[in-house]
Amino acid sequence: MRISTLTVALAALQTVAAHTVFTTLFVDGVDQGDGTCVRMPMTPSNATDPVNDLASSDMACGFDGTKGVARVCSTNRAAKLNFVFREYADASQPGALDPIHKGPCAVYMKNVKSAINDPATGDGWFKIWDEGYDQTTSQWCTEKLMQNNGVLSAQIPDNLAGGYYLVRPELLALHQSDKNPPNPQFYLGCAQIFINSTATALPKDTVKIPGYTNISDPAVLFNIYTLNLPYHTPGPGAYKSGVSATVDTKPVEQQTEGLLPSNVVLTNANWWAAELNSYSDQAGCSNASETCYGKAKSCYDSSPPTGSKNCRIWEQKCKDIQTACQGNQLNGPPNKGKILTPPQQSGVELPSPSAASASPPYASVSAGSPASSAASAPSPYASVAAANPASPSSSVSAPNSSSLQVSQDGQCGKDLGQACKGSKFGDCCSDKGWCGSSDAYCSAGCQAEFGVCGQSQPTGLRRRDMRLAKRVRIYRPYDDSPEGS
Structure with a gap:
């Protein structure tokens, strides 16, 4: 039986960006994979666009940010998190942000019952780190970020209760805040994490997003050209473990959502595929081929702007099965149980602990990140x-x-x-x-x-x-x- 190749009409966009987007999470120096556990815009044409409406729900986790993704990344107590920002979501071109985009940075967190299902908007957010204008180096936070090719870092407060959280890195570009009307530009996204910890503290004071800042806030209207210092970052002060007021809560003992099944052989961002069922006849081979191509379609359909390169690996598996069926090789699937996910290759090189401690909270990134292709390929199939x-x-x-x-x-x-x-x-x-x-x-x-x-x-x-x-x-x-x- 000949299995017809699936025909999928896709709107493939040549993603060329002038702004930036949060694409990749590192946990204690370990690359979680491009797009993995990250809520980000799913449309390549606006993936790197700023949020301009400070009263919109997009302020929480960005465009499409009210919808969770299927993966939740596990972290340890007081883990160090690195957030990679790219001017091109799929790393097809180097760069983090245009140099004219100057302003502060911040990292917020929110304790949630479900990292996947929480809409992100509303109360419960607290800041864990920020930086505005460094008068010692005469640099904005975003300028430091650009020097390090897009990596922003923060440490989870040590006393935060174990459980599910959304983590929200934020950049604010002020280069058009002096215009009429003013145009402050927020670049943000959210990572879904679970903290493995027996700690019991949560911040007593939290803020709403949207709501923690507005278009009348001096922090978003600051003129970077006249530079009337000092500058105060938008939002609340940063939560400090052992210093800030807290309330006690019962920690969540074990992560139950967003984990990969044990039989997964390939992942791409938040998509995964388990091994296909064994077969030994023509009908089983044909069914496996069709099932395989169905999973390939779901991989491409769910790929974020960071890319679909691992979907191609799965598609090749489908082609191999189809070829075997046509050649009457009916015992399969071929290479059953083989792990197909390649080592994570986001192109980010984090510094040694000594280098990191010398210049927190930033890390360095190597140039020339490899490209992936969801946003640019005419058709994944x-x-x-x-x-x-x-x-x-x-x-x-x-x-x-x-x-x-x-x-x-x-x-x-x-x-x-x-x-x-x-x-x-x-x-x-x-x-x-x-x-x-x-x-x-x-x-x-x-x-x-x-x-x-x-x-x-x-x-x-x-x-x-x-x-x-x-x-x-x-x-x-x-x-x-x-x-x-």
Whole structure:
């Protein structure tokens, strides 16, 4: 029996950002994975946009932040948390935040009954750390963040009761706060965690979000150009273990939500897949193939803007099963029980303990984070880059024909007379005729006569053009049939 390839029409967006978004959580130096346990915007076109309405529910955990994700990350008492902010959610380009975005940073927490189901809005929030303008170094907190390529760090207060929490890193850009009307820009998200602790304290004093600040607050209207110091950060003072007033509560003894089942073989952000059931005949093989592709679709559908690269690994597993079925190899699934999740590779290199203690609360990040592709691939089901990688090459010559024009709308190919080299959407022309910069555009099937192939990191792109491209929505339906071009 031939299992038909699933055809999925997806709105794949070339994510080019001028702002920033919280993408990745580290717990005591351990990378939890891009998007894992993180509430973040699910639409690539606005993933890095600021929250401008200070009275909206988006102030709690950002766009789409009232909806929880399926994973909850476990932490120990007084754990150190690192929050990675990126200008490009999928790390397809380096950068944390545009240098003109200057202002304070903060980290808030909220004790909740369910980290997955709590809507995040309302009372119960308390600040655990903040920094505004450092008069010693003449730097805003965001400038320090940019120097460290986007990592913000804070330690969980030692006496917080064990249980579920939302943790909310916040950046405030004040570069347009002096305008009329003023435009303070908040960049934030939330991590879902469980603290394993027998401690019993919760802060007595909490604030509402939205509500802890408003458009009349001097902290959000501060003019960074006249710099009339001192500057006071928005919101309450930071909670201090053993100092701030507390109330006693019974700690939650054991985490019961957001954990991975023991038989999981692959994860992507907050999606996971358990191993397929064994089979030994044609019907079982066919059922396993269809089940596998169904899970692949759910992986792609649920992928946040940080990427869907591990969905490709699962899709390759489905292809292997389908090939085995067609070849009458009916005992499976192949490589049953093999863990497919690769080591976490968010590109973040945290400092040694001595370095961290020398300059808290920041950590350093290595340049050149690897790209993932949920936001940029024309179709996850179309991608063959993972299974058939292109031959390495440092460069490919640009099209010889002088009649080709640089693509201004993201499309490329002979019929259009357009090439991608120098396009704001990326230098590579995919087999489906779209300009881009990730592996899905630059590897297998890439049209070398209409762009650059074999290098997923575009060269020579101007940041101004990349920011302009971010504001253009391109919907790219994919023709999955053998005749698709």
